[in-house]
Amino acid sequence: MGKSQVNSAEIGYKAILEFVDRMEEITQLQDRVDITSNIGQIWKVFSAEIQNAIRVDGCALFLVEEASQEFVLSHADPISLAEGIQKEVDLQIACGMFAWVIKRRKPALVPALFLKPNKTLVMLPLVTIRHILGMVVVVTSIDESLITHENIKVLGMLAKQCALVMDNYLLYDRLRKEHEHLLRAQHQILQAEKLASIGRLTAGASHEILNPLNILSGYVQLLQIQPNLDDKSKQYLVTIQEQVERIAGIVNSLYRFSRPIETKKETFSLQEVIDRVVRLFGHEQRNDQMIWDLKIDKNLPMLYGNPDAIAQVLVILFSNARDAMPNGGTLSVEATFLPEASAPGSESRGVVQLRVADTGMGIQEEDIGRIFDPFFTTKQNQNGTGLGLSVAYGIIEEHEGRISVESRRHQGTVFTITLPVRVMETKGAVGPEADTQQA
Amino acid sequence: MVPQHLKNVIHHLNDLPTLPRTILKITELVNNPKTSARDLAKVITDDQVLTARLLKLVNSSFYGFPQKISTVTAAIVLLGFDAIRNLLLTTSVFDLFSSKYKANKEMQEKFWDHSLGCAIGAKVIGGFLKSEQVEELFVAGLLHDIGKIVEMMILPQEFEQAVQKTQEVPITIYQAEEEVLGFTHTEVGRLLAEKWNLPYKLTKIIAHHHDPSKAGRFAEETSVVHLADIFCRALGLGSGGDERMPPLQPDAWAYFHFSSAVIDHLLQEIDRTYYDISSVLVATKVEDQSV
Numbered sequence: 001m002g003k004s005q006v007n008s009a010e011i012g013y014k015a016i017l018e019f020v021d022r023m024e025e026i027t028q029l030q031d032r033v034d035i036t037s038n039i040g041q042i043w044k045v046f047s048a049e050i051q052n053a054i055r056v057d058g059c060a061l062f063l064v065e066e067a068s069q070e071f072v073l074s075h076a077d078p079i080s081l082a083e084g085i086q087k088e089v090d091l092q093i094a095c096g097m098f099a100w101v102i103k104r105r106k107p108a109l110v111p112a113l114f115l116k117p118n119k120t121l122v123m124l125p126l127v128t129i130r131h132i133l134g135m136v137v138v139v140t141s142i143d144e145s146l147i148t149h150e151n152i153k154v155l156g157m158l159a160k161q162c163a164l165v166m167d168n169y170l171l172y173d174r175l176r177k178e179h180e181h182l183l184r185a186q187h188q189i190l191q192a193e194k195l196a197s198i199g200r201l202t203a204g205a206s207h208e209i210l211n212p213l214n215i216l217s218g219y220v221q222l223l224q225i226q227p228n229l230d231d232k233s234k235q236y237l238v239t240i241q242e243q244v245e246r247i248a249g250i251v252n253s254l255y256r257f258s259r260p261i262e263t264k265k266e267t268f269s270l271q272e273v274i275d276r277v278v279r280l281f282g283h284e285q286r287n288d289q290m291i292w293d294l295k296i297d298k299n300l301p302m303l304y305g306n307p308d309a310i311a312q313v314l315v316i317l318f319s320n321a322r323d324a325m326p327n328g329g330t331l332s333v334e335a336t337f338l339p340e341a342s343a344p345g346s347e348s349r350g351v352v353q354l355r356v357a358d359t360g361m362g363i364q365e366e367d368i369g370r371i372f373d374p375f376f377t378t379k380q381n382q383n384g385t386g387l388g389l390s391v392a393y394g395i396i397e398e399h400e401g402r403i404s405v406e407s408r409r410h411q412g413t414v415f416t417i418t419l420p421v422r423v424m425e426t427k428g429a430v431g432p433e434a435d436t437q438q439a
Numbered sequence: 440m441v442p443q444h445l446k447n448v449i450h451h452l453n454d455l456p457t458l459p460r461t462i463l464k465i466t467e468l469v470n471n472p473k474t475s476a477r478d479l480a481k482v483i484t485d486d487q488v489l490t491a492r493l494l495k496l497v498n499s500s501f502y503g504f505p506q507k508i509s510t511v512t513a514a515i516v517l518l519g520f521d522a523i524r525n526l527l528l529t530t531s532v533f534d535l536f537s538s539k540y541k542a543n544k545e546m547q548e549k550f551w552d553h554s555l556g557c558a559i560g561a562k563v564i565g566g567f568l569k570s571e572q573v574e575e576l577f578v579a580g581l582l583h584d585i586g587k588i589v590e591m592m593i594l595p596q597e598f599e600q601a602v603q604k605t606q607e608v609p610i611t612i613y614q615a616e617e618e619v620l621g622f623t624h625t626e627v628g629r630l631l632a633e634k635w636n637l638p639y640k641l642t643k644i645i646a647h648h649h650d651p652s653k654a655g656r657f658a659e660e661t662s663v664v665h666l667a668d669i670f671c672r673a674l675g676l677g678s679g680g681d682e683r684m685p686p687l688q689p690d691a692w693a694y695f696h697f698s699s700a701v702i703d704h705l706l707q708e709i710d711r712t713y714y715d716i717s718s719v720l721v722a723t724k725v726e727d728q729s730v
Contacts, residue, residue, distance in 0.1 A: 015472075096505030103503075105571045109476075109516040129569050145480065145512045149520045150472035 022154075026161075033165050039063070040075065042169060046136070047077045053154045054129060054147070056140045057119065060085045063126075063134035071098065071135060085137060088114040088121070100130055101125055107156040120144040122152070124159035128167045136162065147396045163431075189406075191372065196314045198374055206255040210248065217244050253387045254374060268307035270335055270352060276335070277314040281322075285369050289328030290321075296335045300352055304422040309395045316388040317356045317415050323379060324360025324413060332357045341418070350422045351401075357414040363407040371405065445622045447629060456634050460533050461486045466636060469524045476515040477535055477603060479523065483511050492530050493523070500715055525578045528637075530556075532582060535703075546602075552677025554581050556713055560667025562661040563708045567701070572660070579644040579664050586628030586645070587612075587680060594620065598680075605681035612681040613649055625649055652690040662691035667709075 036042045043061050050059050058081040062071040071093065076082035091113040092098050101108045101123045112119040122138040136159055140147070142271055191403030223229075225239050274296060303310075321331045332355070339350035363371060363378075370376045372393045396403040401419040457463075464482050468474045484490050490511055498507055498513045508514045515523050558580030563571040590598045601615040616623040629646035637645075646660045647654040648668060651661035665688060671677065672684045679685075697705070 100503065100505050105569070106519060106522075108519070111513075143477075144516045145477040146475045147467065147516075148475045150475050152519065153472070379545075383544075 026157075029161065030156075033161070036165075036169075039166060039169065042162065042165050043077075045074045046158060047075070050136070050138055050155065051077075051179075053158065054122075054138070054140060054151050055142060056138050057081070058085070059136060059138040061134065061136055062089060064132055074134070081139065084115055085139065088112060088139075089137060090114075092121070092123075098123070098135065098342045102127065102135065107152050107159060109147060109152070111144060112139070115139060118143070120147070122147070122155055124155055124162075126159060126163040126166065126372055128163050131167055133163055133166050133170070143336075187369065191369070192397075195372060195390070195397075198390075199394070202374065206251045209251050210255075212246055213251070215242060216247070217241065220244060237258040240360045250387065253391050265305055266307070267304050268310075270303055270354070271296055272308070272312065272436065273311050273332060275306050277318065278310050280315070281318055290325060291328070291330045293330050293332035294334075295332065297337050300335055301349070301421045303352060303399075303419055305399045305419070306395075309398070310419075313392040313395050313417070314356075316392045317364055320388065321356065321358035321360060321413070324358050324362070329359035329412075331359075337421075338418075351418040351420050354417040354419070355414060356417075357412060362409040362411055362413055363405070364409065368405060368407055372403075444446075445626065448589070448593055448622075448627055449577055452634055454636075455589065455592070455631065458528075459486075459489075459531055461489055462527055463636070465524055465527060466638075469520045473518065474544075476512055476520075479515050479520065480510075480512040483515075483523075483527075489527060493527065496526055496530065522574050525574050529578055529581055532585070539644060546678070546680070547588065547591065549678040550584060550680070552717075553671055553679050554584055554677070555717055556671035556674065556676030556709070557581070557583055557664065557667045559712045559716060560670045560705075560709045561664050562694075563705055563712060564663050564667055564670075567705060567708075568663070568695075570663075576641065576660060576663055576667075579660065580667050581646055582628075582632070582641060583648045583664050583668065584624060584628070584679060585631055586624030586626065589627045589631055590616070590620070590624055602680045605683065609683075610681075611683045611685055612679055613685060615681070623649075649685055649688075651688060658690075659694055662688075662694045665691045666695065670706060670709060674706060674713075676709075676713055 029045065032045045033042060036045060045062075047059055050056065058076065058078050060076040060081060061074045063074045064070070065072045071089065073082060073086050073089070076085055089098070092110065095113070097110055101110075102125050105125055105127050107125070108123045110121045110123055112121055115121075118141060120142060124136040124138065126133040126135060138155065198350070220237055220241050224241070225270050229237075274294070276293065278294065300367065318331065325331070334353075334355040334357070336353050337350065338353055341351045341353075367376075367378065372389050373386075374390040375386040376390075393403055394415055396419070399419055401417055403415060403417045405413060405415050407413040461482060465479065468479050468482060483493060491512060493511060494508065496502075497504065497518060502518065504517065508517060516614055518526075558577045561576035561580035562573045566575040570576065587598075597620050598616075601612060601619040604610065604615040604619060605612050610618075613623055613625075625646050625648065629642055632642040632645050640657050640660065643654045643657045644664050647657075647661050648664045651658050651665045654661035665685075668679075669687055672679065
């Protein structure tokens, strides 16, 4: 009697020690899960933990795909198990077993149907109160009738933790994407606002600069026709004249950015404009190292606007691309018609999307928000004015289109332009903005 | 201080039927983490009646398993240890009383109807809440009023008085018990649960199903049974001795706050499931008797 009491006390003591051990393991598990940042990493932690808890042949993670609501194999450990377990699960789904386990929300031991002979599956549903996330399928060679209560309890606890962690991760991920999307949208609004205010400022300022500049240019020309000028003075005057013209050029570009010079608008073919500009570049020898990759939709609809202005945008983008690839690379130009897409704020029949992508050095992340700003340039020693992209921006805005940029360091930069396809009015009709522009 | 009457009850508890040895053994095995399905199956298959009943139940719509389960081991493996223990406990408790105590037969049957209704109510509510323990909740619902059965056996006259009282004055059976007996069926139920070594959770639910906030960490499960109890009265499934609804505890309701549409849905679901399951249980009983 006394002896058996001591015995059972000993057993109890041992059980408590084991329990404390378990608890410690679980705390460590939480530490490891804490630093994970995607489903793959979370799975790695739990897969290791499962293999630690019970002797297994392998285990696999099936996740419910949001769109199709089907169980899709996400990870298999070891990878060689993937094919067999996929077939096994197909059979289990077909016979209703999968649905039953998910509905019951508890771990279940199931004899294998495909992975015969003598394999047992432990199905661990990954469910939270809110969501059905998927199922962990553990394959073991241990006979199903020898798996203990404790094994199942531990696996069940692991699955529960796993489901919670994954659910949290998925929620977080969704939130993060939404947040990024909002940030981008906000950024775009800010950018547009900034450029618009710069535009208003420069429109006034450039006008004020051009007037004195004209006077200056006039007097220089008067000086140049003076008879008793020595060669040196003549040379100085030529330089002054050149630089005055340069100032005028810059100011004109600025003016154009702020309010593109109104020229006649017409329907034009983007295909033709692209061809023209590409030919222009083909003539220049310094473009020899650049490989062109043109993918232009055959059925691009006609666009309404100023083809010369659009050509100028292309020149700006192509030159930038060339400068970004001093050692050569591929410049791809892609034009596609997206009939379903709509341009905001205008009645349109879809948009034409133009992608200009280079494989160059890319734009630094801190610069990317400023590249459309006037006078922002990274080509200090190459005589860049920092006006090219801001002019391009102004032209595209004028066409009620959008221009955006994505870039990766050392991988390249992609400019994406969308231009709305106008609902064609009767021939000869004036564009809606033409009147106000001229006023 | 233990009231005199309760002492009387404790004294009588020793005369109450004990759970079959097999059930005790199974409980013991399930409590041991090192038990495997094979160990458990060995104990169950020693008892032919139990085996037949188990297979009948696991193949019933209650578990809704997609294929036929033909061996005890398969049943244990698929449903898990706790589920098997609960299932066997359910059936054993079910016929423990009905077979041995013939007095008050009519009222006893009404009690069981109510208990079964409450069990199904707890299962349905648990299912709606996506609880993982609908099977535990079922057993808890089934046993929540076990104290009343004990009272009826040991103190039949006093209990009858209490029932009478609820018909004369507007009080619930719970209050009448306190007045006549000096204690209630929840206290008696707890004593029996402890004597039978039922799982701690079950004991707590039995003891506190009229005041779930006292059930500590099982307050939510207890609240489910508490609500199921009230739902069954609303549906008129069986009888609890009185024809009155026990008051709803605000703390318990705080877990649910169901809208009236949800309540309607739950009531319908309980009513429908009640007729499904009671037919299965009756069928197993009839079969047992013919064995």
